[in-house]
Amino acid sequence: MAIKxxxxxxxxxxxxxxxxxxPYDDGFGNITIGYGDTRGDLSKPISREExxxxxxxxxxxxxxxxxxxxxxxxxxxxxMDVFVDMHYNMGLTK
Numbered sequence: 001m002a003i004k005x006x007x008x009x010x011x012x013x014x015x016x017x018x019x020x021x022x023p024y025d026d027g028f029g030n031i032t033i034g035y036g037d038t039r040g041d042l043s044k045p046i047s048r049e050e051x052x053x054x055x056x057x058x059x060x061x062x063x064x065x066x067x068x069x070x071x072x073x074x075x076x077x078x079x080m081d082v083f084v085d086m087h088y089n090m091g092l093t094k
Contacts, residue, residue: 004080005081006080009081012085013055013088019048023044030091033045033046036088037054037055037058040054062087065087066084
């Protein structure tokens, strides 16, 4: 079964995370940039375009990893979005 995030989830992440072109502390001691990204080079500012690329890459990786471990085929789109969002926000992608 392929897990696929909805465009609504991407919009939700953009809204909730907000965009920052400069690295910042997320309040939990994590250096973050773009749309809540804690991976990659966090030492210098990034463009919105780069933040979008990073978000897309992390979501695609989450979808791929979740598709390997979730075997039920009857998840609703809302459930799939929750799985992907949790995966993204917990920083499970490498």
